[in-house]
Amino acid sequence: MGTENATETAGLAGERSKDGLGWMEWIRGWMAVIGEMMFQRIAASHLQNPLPLPPVNELTFVVTGSTSGIGLQIARQLAEAGAHVIMAVRNPKAAHDLIQKWQNEWSGMILPLNVEVMELDLLSLESVVRFAEAYNARLGPLHVLINNAGIFSIGEPQKFSKDGYEQHMQVNHLAPALLSVLLLPSLIRGSPSRIVNVNSVMHYVGFVDPEDMNVISGRKKYTSLLGYCGSKLAQVMFSSVLHKRLPAEAGISVLCVSPGVVYTNVARDLPRILQVGYRFIPYFIFDAQEGSRSTLFAATDPQVPEYCETLKADDWPVGAFISQDCRPTNPSEEAHNVETSYKVWEKTMELIGLPSDAVERLIEGNEVTCRYSMTD
Incomplete structure (x- = not known):
């Protein structure tokens, strides 16, 4: 990955203005999606399952959407490896029930699992x-924020949150973006720290x-x-700009x-015929658990x-993926569109109620007010 190629890519990206993917981009994107599904098990055949983790004792992780699917596996494996895990979830009771189950299965070990629940x-x-x-x-450190929670309401009509935003865009991009920026003070206290966004090959x-x-419109x-x-691509673009703005x-x-x-809750929202297809191609x-490996790697390696x-x-021109x-x-390819990425950054900051220089102000130790704060 040379600087010369990066500059050239950025220049080409900055020149173009368009209202959709070109045919070749669209075809190459779908080839990437299909290729991942067909060959992911071969590509990942070198990985152990579960993935062995390096020492994570004394480290604190926030994991969103950790009561099911990949998030559940991430939270449990980190906790069993000795980490302090905060399950950031919409249903605290379900999380507490899970923790009780994990603790019971962990009985006989020297120390109980260090897991707690916060509503989000x-x-x-x-x-x-x-x-x-x-x-x-809390004025304590946060070492890793794992933005795992997401939705894919396949086949559903357009729905909006009470904040007025399309639900995929809010849950998959806007809310994690807001959370990432607002938690910067704790991430600085935990430095070296990480923000890990569970994305998707579908962003292609x-x-x-x-x-x-x-x-x-x-x-x-x-x-x-x-x-x-679109929400997954927006997350990649926003992450690339955030990566650049953090000194x-x-x-x-x-x-x-x-x-x-991965067969998770998202798959349960698929039409019945596609669910049948999912079950017929388990290979x-x-x-x-297999789907949690890349996130655990990104969070701990x-x-x-x-x-x-x-x-x-x-x-x-883009951040790590x-x-x-x-x-x-x-x-x-579209993620390399630097001009659009910065526009997505500016628009995102506007939609989540933060000034465009919020990151710089938080890094300097200043306070930032969000439009959605109850203390306004």
């Missing part, structure tokens, strides 16, 4: 602010119009696929990961921060 509803930006304020008030067929992130017909893929001395790495094609589809800093030093086989890979 990504469909409410006020809830995100409340969570961040409560966590920052995504497109984001920064002036129409709710997909309401009528320029493009809304589908749940459009909403989902090296802050010691915070930002990266996105693809868990692979190709990861289970949740000691070489990840160095890789992130190398990309920043080379002025590479880890594939389902725990290897660095290149995000989509």
Whole structure:
């Protein structure tokens, strides 16, 4: 990955202005999606299952959406490895029930698992602010934020949160973006620390119009696929800009990961005929434990921060992206569109109620007020 190529890519990206993916980009994107599904198990055949973790004792992890699927596996494996895990969830009772089950199965060990629960509803930006304020008030470190929670309401009509945003865009991008920025004070205290965004290979067929992130202008017909893929691409773009804006001395790495094609709660929302198809091709589809490996790798591997800093030093146009086989890979062609990425950044900060220089102010130790804060 040379600086010359990165500059050339950035220049080409900055020149173009478009209202959708070109045919070749679209075809190459779908080839990437299909290729991951067909060959992910072969590509990841070198990985152990479960993935062995380096020492994580004394480290604190926040894991969103950790009561089911990949998030459940991430939280449990980190806890069993000795980490302090905060399950940031919409349903605290379900999380407490899980913890009780894990503790019972862990009985006989020297120490109980160090897991706690905090309520977080990504469909409410006020809830995100409340969570961040409560966590920052502890004045303790946060070593890794894992933005795992996400939705894909396949085949559903367009729905909006009470904040007025398309639900895929809010849950998969806007709310995690707000959480990541607001938790910077705690991440600085935990430095070296990381923000790990569980993304998707589906971002390869995504497109984001920064002036129409709710997909309401009528320029493009809304589908749940459009909403989902666009939200995942927006997350990659936002992460790339956040990665650039964080100074090296802050010691915070930002990266996105693809868990692979995994049978989780998302699959349960599929039409019945597709669910049947999922069950008929178990060889190709990861289970949740296999799907958790790339995120656990991104969250714990000691070489990840160095890789992130190398990309920043080379002025590479996109941030780090880890594939389902725990290897660095290149995000989509559209993710390299630097001009659009900065527009997505500005629009995102506007939508989540933060000033565009919030990151710089928080890094300097200043307070930042969010429009969704109850204390306004």
